[in-house]
Amino acid sequence: MFDLDRWQEIWYTIKHNKSRSVMTAFGVFWGMFMLVCMVGAGSALKNGMESTIDGFATNSCFVYDQQTTEPYKGFKKGRNWSIQNEDIPLLLKGVPEIQYLAPVLFGGQGANNVVRKDKSGTFNIKGNYPSYNKIEENKLIYGRYINDIDIAEKRKTCVIGERVSEVLFGKNVNPVGQNVKVMGIYFQVIGVARSISQVNLGGRGEESVVLPFTTMQQAFNMGTKVHFIAATAIPGVRVKVIEEKINQILKKQHNIAPSDKAAIGGFNIEEQFTMFLYLGIGIAVLIWIVGAGTLFAGGIGVSNIMLVTVRERTKEIGIRRALGATPRTIIRQIISESIVLTLMAGIAGLMLGVGLLSLVGLVLSQTDSFFQEPQISFAVAIVSLVILLVIGILAGLVPANRAMTIKPIEAIREE
Amino acid sequence: MITLRDVNKTYYTEATSLHVLKGIDLHIEQGDYVSIMGASGSGKSTLLNILGILDNYDTGDYYLNNKLIKDLSETQAAAYRNEMIGFVFQSFNLINFKNAMENVALPLYYKNISRKKRNAIALEYLDRMGLKDWAYHLPNEMSGGQKQRVAIARAIISQPKILLADEPTGALDSQTTEEVMQLLGGLNQTGITTIIVTHEKAVADETRKVIHIKDGLIQNIQHN
Structure with missing residues (x-):
C-alpha cells in the first residue's frame, strides 16, 4: 500500500541531510557505475573476440x-x-x-x-x-x-x-x-x-x-x-x-x-575457442566479484550513515514508540530509507554507466578497434537492481536493529 | 483501573545501583484526577513511566484494566500504549518536521487509519484546542503553550483511558499553565483518568488527589 507518510519521512531524511546523503549515496553510485562500465568493457572484449573468430569454423x-x-x-x-x-x-x-x-x-x-x-x-x-x-x-x-x-x-x-x-x-x-x-x-x-x-x-x-x-x-x-x-x-x-x-x-x-x-x-580451433570462452567467463566472474564488492562497500557506507541517522533520531524514534509504533513499523521505516537511498544512487550510477557505454560504443563504431559494442544487457541491469535491493535491505538491517535497542523512555529523555 | 502492588525499581550503573521505587502500593480509579508530587530524584517520573509502560519494573505487580503488565513484548507494549495511554511531556516532544496536524494525527497512523481520515480527526482535535488556524504550522513556529496544546491533542486523539502528563506545565508561564490545566481538567471531566507529575503546588491543587513521594516511597495521599 502506498504510504505517503513513510515516503514523506524518507524524503525529509534525505533532503535535510543533503551533503551526507550525497556522500553516502556516492559509494553506491560509484559501485554501480563501475560495475556497469566493467560489464560493458567485458562485453566489448567478448564482442571483439567473437568478431575475430566470426566467419571461422570453430569446429x-x-x-x-x-x-x-x-x-x-x-x-x-x-x-x-x-x-x-x-x-x-x-x-x-x-x-x-x-x-x-x-x-x-x-x-x-x-x-x-x-x-x-x-x-x-x-x-x-x-x-x-x-x-x-x-x-x-x-x-x-x-x-x-x-x-x-x-x-x-x-x-x-x-x-x-x-x-x-x-x-x-x-x-x-x-x-x-x-x-x-x-x-x-x-x-x-x-x-x-x-x-x-x-x-x-x-x-x-x-x-x-x-x-x-x-x-x-x-x-x-x-x-x-x-x-x-x-x-x-x-x-x-x-x-x-x-x-x-x-x-x-x-x-x-x-x-x-x-x-x-x-x-x-x-x-x-575448438579447443582455442573453448579457451576463449572460459577466459570470457573468467573475466565476467572477476568483473562481478569486483563490481559486487564495490557495491557492497557502498552498501556499508549507507549502513553507516543510517546508523548515524538512527542515532540522531533516537528521540524521534522514542516518541513514535511512545505513541504506539511497533518495532516492525520502525524497522520498516529504516529499511525503506536505506533501500530508497541505495536504489536512487544505484539507478543514477546505472544510467550514467549506460550513457557512457553508449557514447564509447558510438566512438568505437567509428574506429577499427578490437573492442566492439560495449553494453550491458537488460538482464544484467535487472540483476544489478536486485543486488542493490538486497544491499539496501542488508544496509538497513544493522541500523534498524540499533533502533530496536533504543528504549522509548531513554529516547524521550534524550535532549 | 490502575493497581500497583509492592512495585520496585532499581537503576544499575557500572559502579552503583539506585533503588528508585521501594515498594509502591497504589490504586487509581477510572476517571480519577491525580497528581504526583515529590522532590527531584524522588521517583515520581519513574513511577509515571512505569504506569505508561515506557519502563519496566523489577518486582511487584502492575495491573492496568485488570491485566497484569509484566514481561510484555515490545509489540504488545506498543499496542497497549496506543490503545490505552496518552502522553504529555514537559518538553512537548513534537516531531519537528511535521506540522501540527501531522503531529496530532501520528497515533492514528499507527492504528492504520487512512491519511485523509486521520488528518480530518486531527483538525477536529486542534479545533478543540483552539489551534485550527495553526494546523499547518511547524512546531518551531509556535509558542510553548501552543506546542503543549498540540501535544495534548495528540495525547487524546486515540481516545485513551489514561492521560499521563510529566511536568506538563514545567516549560510554560503562569497564564499558559492555567490554560493547560483548564484543558486537562476538562478532559478529566470527560472520563479520562488523568495523572500529572508535577513539582508545582498550584498545579497539584487543581487535581482531586495528590500523591506525595519521597525517596521512592509514597508518603501520603492528600484528597483535595
Missing part, C-alpha cells in the same frame, strides 16, 4: 607434417615426410565424422610475386579447394569462389583479396575476367574476396591470391604434396575425435610411430 582443426621424433619400422627418427593427395580420400573414407575436409597449399613467397601490367605487389599465394570457404568464410565482393570444375580441370583461375584488387586494379573496379601474373604464370580473376573472420591461415585474406588447389600443385611443380589439411567435424562430434582419427590414419599411411606426438603438427 575445425588443422593438421600438417613435421619431422618424426621416433624411429619406426626401420626408419630413423628425424625423417621428413609430407601429406600427399592420396591421403585425402583415405581420410574421407576412414573418418566419417568429417563434415568438410580441405587440403591447403601455401607458396609463392618473394617480392612482387603478383603482377598486372605495370602494377605489382607481394601477396600470399594459397591453393584451396572450394570446401575451404566453408571453414574460413570469405565474402565475395565480385565474382565467385573457386568451384569443383576449376579443381577438376585445373583451370588457371584465381580469387584475389580486396587489397590485391585495389593495388592491381584500383578502388571500386571489378577485375573479374582480367588476368594477373602470379609468380610468372597468368591466371584469370574470377572473384574478389573479403575475409569475414580476422583469423586467416597463411596471411590476411585481403592480401591473398587463392588458386585452385590442383592448378597450384601442377603449375608450380609441387608434386602431390599437401601443406595443410583443414577439417571440420559434423555437428555433435568433438573436433578432438576427428583430429585423433586423422592422425592415426596419417601415421599408419606414412610409417610413423603411433607414439610419436611431434611428427604431426596441428591445432584445434
